[in-house]
Amino acid sequence: MTDTFQLAxxxxxxxxxxxxxxxxxxxSLAEADDAVQEAYLRLNRSDVAEVENLxxxxxxxxxxxxxxxxxARRNHGEEDLDGPAGVEAAEAAERDALADPELAAELSDSVGLALLVVMDTLSPAERLAFVLHDMFAVPFEDIAPIVGKSTAAVRQLASRSRRRVRGQGEETDADRTRQREVVTAFMAxxxxxxxxxxxxxxxxDVVLRADPTAARLGAAVxxxxxxxxxxxxxxRAQAAQLALVEGSAAMVWAVAGQPRVVFDFVVVAGRIAxxxxxxxxxxxxxxEVVLVGVGG
Structure with a gap:
């Protein structure tokens, strides 16, 4: 896809x-729109002829x-949010500035102020790992080069972020229980x-991805x-076991108690995303993989 019109x-x-x-x-809707525009500029400056997944x-x-x-915000000591009243006023102005007001309103409604406030306590790298992986199912190996860390380190960032986001209320245990129920039901x-x-x-819109090792074993990428x-x-999953991977429910194929393949799940609103x-x-x-027995 190299034609300028097709790219646009x-x-x-x-x-x-x-x-x-x-x-x-x-x-911030205004900053988000600027970021997307910058992505478009980078697209036009890049040779994407060999990019398989544009x-x-x-x-x-x-x-x-x-x-x-x-x-840049952290370096300048800026705050993401200035309180509910300020946020509401800013978002109203931002909606007018965007080309698609209906989409802007939908985005604003889909992410609660409470979540944004909690996410503001995360470091930039933690926030990126949490948003891309947990909200949009981007694999950790794709996130790692962005933040300049190993895949395992990015998993830790996302896990830490997840705990902090869920720890804002009394639903932490309920969330973990619900995820385990979903994974167990999936195995059954x-x-x-x-x-x-x-x-x-x-x-x-669920996405299943295999890392390069799993792909070499015959799994679809x-x-x-x-x-x-x-x-x-x-x-399938006849030999799979339920496990906790970094504290979250997962499915594992193990040999003599040693994990050989881990199926890591992103569960959003009770469904596997x-x-x-x-x-x-x-x-x-x-x-950190803890086998908890055969699910079902």
């Missing part, structure tokens, strides 16, 4: 998604731009070949959509 057309199709990423990173490339570029903005549906049950547990992901798991199949031995050694 593709970018416009991705703009709502990129704006959603940037808004969750920055908490949508993913744009997401990571937008993430880099937002990370720079967050770091997978083993039983319950295709309809799998579909109910998967977000329509990426599968998108509930139907296709359900087909990958229906009738992302699954990462991890088989890299070095990464698995760095992860």
């Amino acid at each position: 057309e593709f970018f416009q199709s991705q703009r709502p998604h990129l704006l959603a990423v940037a808004y969750r990173m920055l908490g 949508a993913g490339w744009l997401t990571t570029v937008t993430g880099r731009v937002c990370l720079d903005v967050l770091r 549906a997978s083993r039983g070949g319950d295709f309809a049950g799998l579909l109910k547990l998967l977000d329509p 990426e599968v998108r959509g509930a139907t296709d992901v359900a087909e990958q798991f229906s009738g 992302g699954i990462e199949m991890l088989a890299d031995a070095g990464l698995l050694r760095e992860l």
Whole structure:
């Protein structure tokens, strides 16, 4: 996709998604719009002829731009939010400044002020890891180069951020319990070949990704959509075990108690939005994996 018109057309199709990423990173609609525009400028300056996943490339570029903005804020001692009244007034003005007021209003409504306030306590790298992975199912290996850390270190950033975000109220234990219930139900549906049950547990836009080691073992690098992901798991997971990976419920295939493959789940609003199949031995050694028995 090298034609300028095609690139511009593709970018416009991705703009709502990129704006959603940037808004969750920055908490400001005006800044989010600026970040997305900068991503477009970088697209035009780059040779993307060999880029296989242009949508993913744009997401990571937008993430880099937002990370720079967050770091600049920290360096200048700026605050993301100035209180509810100030936020409401600023967002009203920002909606008018955006080309798509309806989209701006939708974004503002979709991310509560309380969440933005809590996320403001995260470091820029923590915020990036949490937003890209937990909200948009970007794999850790794609996030690692953005923040200049190892994949395992980025997992730790996301895990720490997740705990802090969920720790804002009394739902922390409930959230963990709900995730475990979803993963356990997913394992049971997978083993039983319950295709309809799998579909109910998967977000329509779920993404299943395999790391390079898992891909070399024959796994698909990426599968998108509930139907296709359900087909990958229906009738399988016979030897899988329920486990806690960095404190979150996951599915593990282990040999003699040693994890060989980890299926890491991103659960949003009671549905599975992302699954990462991890088989890299070095990464698995760095992860805190606690087997808790055979699920089902």
